[in-house]
Amino acid sequence: MRRPTLEAVAARAGVSRATASRVVNNQTTVAPHIRDAVQRAIDELGYIPNSAARSLVTQRTDSIALVVSEPGTRVFSEDPMFSTAIRSASYELEAVNKQVVLMLASSPKSHARVERYISGGHVDGVMLISMHGADPLPSALSRLRVPVVSYGRPAVPVDIPFVDNDNVGGAEAGVRHLVESGRRRIATIAGPQDMIAGQDRLTGYRNVLRDSDRRSIVAVGDFTRESGAIAMRQLLGDDPALDAVFVGNDLMAVGALQALRQAGRRVPDDVAVVGFDDIEAAKYTEPPLTTLRHPIAEQAAAMVRLLLGLFEGGSREPVILPTELVVRESA
Amino acid sequence: MRRPTLEAVAARAGVSRATASRVVNNQTTVAPHIRDAVQRAIDELGYIPNSAARSLVTQRTDSIALVVSEPGTRVFSEDPMFSTAIRSASYELEAVNKQVVLMLASSPKSHARVERYISGGHVDGVMLISMHGADPLPSALSRLRVPVVSYGRPAVPVDIPFVDNDNVGGAEAGVRHLVESGRRRIATIAGPQDMIAGQDRLTGYRNVLRDSDRRSIVAVGDFTRESGAIAMRQLLGDDPALDAVFVGNDLMAVGALQALRQAGRRVPDDVAVVGFDDIEAAKYTEPPLTTLRHPIAEQAAAMVRLLLGLFEGGSREPVILPTELVVRESA
DNA sequence: ATCTGGCGAGAGAGCGCTCTCTCACATCCC
DNA sequence: GGGATGTGAGAGAGCGCTCTCTCGCCAGAT
Numbered sequence: 001m002r003r004p005t006l007e008a009v010a011a012r013a014g015v016s017r018a019t020a021s022r023v024v025n026n027q028t029t030v031a032p033h034i035r036d037a038v039q040r041a042i043d044e045l046g047y048i049p050n051s052a053a054r055s056l057v058t059q060r061t062d063s064i065a066l067v068v069s070e071p072g073t074r075v076f077s078e079d080p081m082f083s084t085a086i087r088s089a090s091y092e093l094e095a096v097n098k099q100v101v102l103m104l105a106s107s108p109k110s111h112a113r114v115e116r117y118i119s120g121g122h123v124d125g126v127m128l129i130s131m132h133g134a135d136p137l138p139s140a141l142s143r144l145r146v147p148v149v150s151y152g153r154p155a156v157p158v159d160i161p162f163v164d165n166d167n168v169g170g171a172e173a174g175v176r177h178l179v180e181s182g183r184r185r186i187a188t189i190a191g192p193q194d195m196i197a198g199q200d201r202l203t204g205y206r207n208v209l210r211d212s213d214r215r216s217i218v219a220v221g222d223f224t225r226e227s228g229a230i231a232m233r234q235l236l237g238d239d240p241a242l243d244a245v246f247v248g249n250d251l252m253a254v255g256a257l258q259a260l261r262q263a264g265r266r267v268p269d270d271v272a273v274v275g276f277d278d279i280e281a282a283k284y285t286e287p288p289l290t291t292l293r294h295p296i297a298e299q300a301a302a303m304v305r306l307l308l309g310l311f312e313g314g315s316r317e318p319v320i321l322p323t324e325l326v327v328r329e330s331a
Numbered sequence: 332m333r334r335p336t337l338e339a340v341a342a343r344a345g346v347s348r349a350t351a352s353r354v355v356n357n358q359t360t361v362a363p364h365i366r367d368a369v370q371r372a373i374d375e376l377g378y379i380p381n382s383a384a385r386s387l388v389t390q391r392t393d394s395i396a397l398v399v400s401e402p403g404t405r406v407f408s409e410d411p412m413f414s415t416a417i418r419s420a421s422y423e424l425e426a427v428n429k430q431v432v433l434m435l436a437s438s439p440k441s442h443a444r445v446e447r448y449i450s451g452g453h454v455d456g457v458m459l460i461s462m463h464g465a466d467p468l469p470s471a472l473s474r475l476r477v478p479v480v481s482y483g484r485p486a487v488p489v490d491i492p493f494v495d496n497d498n499v500g501g502a503e504a505g506v507r508h509l510v511e512s513g514r515r516r517i518a519t520i521a522g523p524q525d526m527i528a529g530q531d532r533l534t535g536y537r538n539v540l541r542d543s544d545r546r547s548i549v550a551v552g553d554f555t556r557e558s559g560a561i562a563m564r565q566l567l568g569d570d571p572a573l574d575a576v577f578v579g580n581d582l583m584a585v586g587a588l589q590a591l592r593q594a595g596r597r598v599p600d601d602v603a604v605v606g607f608d609d610i611e612a613a614k615y616t617e618p619p620l621t622t623l624r625h626p627i628a629e630q631a632a633a634m635v636r637l638l639l640g641l642f643e644g645g646s647r648e649p650v651i652l653p654t655e656l657v658v659r660e661s662a
Numbered sequence: 663a664t665c666t667g668g669c670g671a672g673a674g675a676g677c678g679c680t681c682t683c684t685c686a687c688a689t690c691c692c
Numbered sequence: 693g694g695g696a697t698g699t700g701a702g703a704g705a706g707c708g709c710t711c712t713c714t715c716g717c718c719a720g721a722t
Contacts, residue, residue: 016702048451052386053678083414102433120379347672384708387677
């Protein structure tokens with residue numbers, strides 16, 4: 001025996017299929033007693049609308065693709081940012097009864113798959129979490145006639161509304177904190193320069209150093225813990241007298257702290273460390289990490305709102321969320 | 332202008348809709364030259380099948396729900412297990428051209444939503460990642476006539492095929508390692524006892540202690556870092572002379588290490604620590620953590636295979652994957 | 663030359679729903 | 693009281709696809 005159809009509900013309630021449909025879709029032009037009869041039939045039969053049939057005629061699917069474009073499986077699993085953003089976006093979408101279709105786009109092959117799927121009209125909109133500048137996906141998706149929003153500013157200039165946090169301003173605040181606490185030789189471990197967050201945070205660092213007449217000392221990592229440790233060792237080799245380091249993200253900062261410890265430097269006495277992201281682990285490092293907090297969950301929620309707004313012809317204006325300096329013991 | 336339909340493809344190729352459908356679905360009974368003509372029409376028009384229409388008639392959706400039932404948003408974001416499992420499952424499903432619909436079930440309200448959605452026939456199968464014993468979802472879903480598999484053994488006895496790792500055996504190996512290295516007073520920080528992983532790992536601990544004639548010293552945490560620190564302090568209060576601790580997961584172990592450091596205990600000299608999970612962070616603790624590795628990604632992949640097998644009437648036999656002791660410096 | 667068998671292609675029903683169009687009937691105003 | 697107006701319910705088309713049934717055609721057997 002199969003699931004009850006609208007036809008069955010209508011028959012049981014003694015009305016036409018059209019009227020049953022009106023009740024299901026909360027249309028107003030139904031007399032109260034008929035509405036009740038239909039509702040009773042729905043409850044008794046345990047009727048649940050067939051979404052395929054509905055989509056077929058409405059041309060809507062009520063599902064949204066969440067495309068995570070990140071080649072490094074390592075980073076995806078390790079960086080809590082992804083899960084936080086995914087969770088928050090899911091939560092917000094569920095609240096408005098939309099499904100989340102999760103798509104991981106790591107290889108060119110899966111890129112093609114995602115493109116096919118999206119342009120196949122399977123989803124009403126796309127949320128894109130893409131981190132790498134070389135990523136062809138943002139431009140590819142923007143060409144499809146599906147509403148697309150991005151988590152973070154796309155690296156290539158492309159007409160996709162996005163929500164981002166103030167990376168430049170945050171980095172400036174972090175470095176300024178180091179300057180104001182009297183540090184003289186402030187290095188940085190920058191994130192990958194093909195990522196907006198990597199670029200912008202380095203820009204912020206440079207802005208402040210320029211204004212405060214200090215020399216910049218730069219090493220580049222790839223946002224992983226290990227790369228932070230490697231970059232830190234490199235910086236110590238380049239300038240053994242450095243007394244502060246601004247790190248492009250917390251994960252690398254954790255690696256940097258480890259490298260500093262191994263090199264016998266005390267934090268913050270010998271070297272002050274400022275991270276970026278305020279991940280959960282930042283509270284538990286030795287010493288706890290001074291860092292820049294940006295509201296990942298809020299950013300994801302704002303992205304959802306932006307997309308939902310797009311459906312109703314709303315604003316395409318980017319949203320920039322502020323960052324906040326969290327002072328702990330490392331600087 | 333709307334997307335091309337199969338009708339349009341058929342017209343362009345000069346064949347019937349039925350034949351065009353045969354080509355799209357790779358049926359064999361089509362003459363090569365006709366197949367080519369249809370294929371050309373498909374390419375030229377950029378035809379992509381409408382999945383709603385297809386689902387309507389085939390009663391399949393080619394999408395799978397990935398239901399994550401975890402009330403604590405904190406744990407979800409923080410524990411890399413979730414993202415690793417999600418990533419791996421996604422990857423495996425994409426390989427067989429199935430969509431992943433991600434559903435977070437945190438509140439009773441969202442439970443109802445998930446149940447409605449699943450029983451609405453929107454998905455062909457369900458993968459359930461449920462951690463808490465009190466969770467009503469496993470039994471609820473098992474009653475629906477949708478194939479369901481579980482990541483981890485469900486806490487309540489319910490007829491759902493599952494894939495799990497050998498928690499008892501792993502814990503035994505970990506504690507045995509402590510016994511064999513001559514530790515006398517081996518405490519444990521157990522995970523929450525309403526979770527299978529929490530229970531089974533405690534069972535493993537007890538098994539070995541019983542056989543080796545040592546007293547058990549137990550504190551209970553909830554798998555978060557903070558709870559690990561709290562439990563560790565409690566254990567040190569209960570038995571200041573303890574010389575080893577087996578911790579139910581790495582996240583709590585990280586907290587325990589921090590608490591030990593604050594209490595002035597050296598690891599492993601004064602107290603040996605063994606964790607469980609081998610998360611990425613275990614390599615970077617001070618000192619690096621001895622722990623039990625279980626293949627999360629493989630477990631998720633096995634779960635996908637189990638579900639796909641179910642579609643073809645395959646085995647419902649649970650799959651248990653082995654754990655492996657990874658000896659680092661903490662024990 | 664006729665018959666049979668098999669295979670490739672078309673016709674057409676129907677999946678479950680929405681939505682427009684139409685109609686029946688009640689209400690209102692002049 | 694009669695026509696104009698409004699309101700609630702039904703009829704039926706059609707969304708795009710799959711799949712069964714049917715038919716035409718050709719090869720091989722008789």
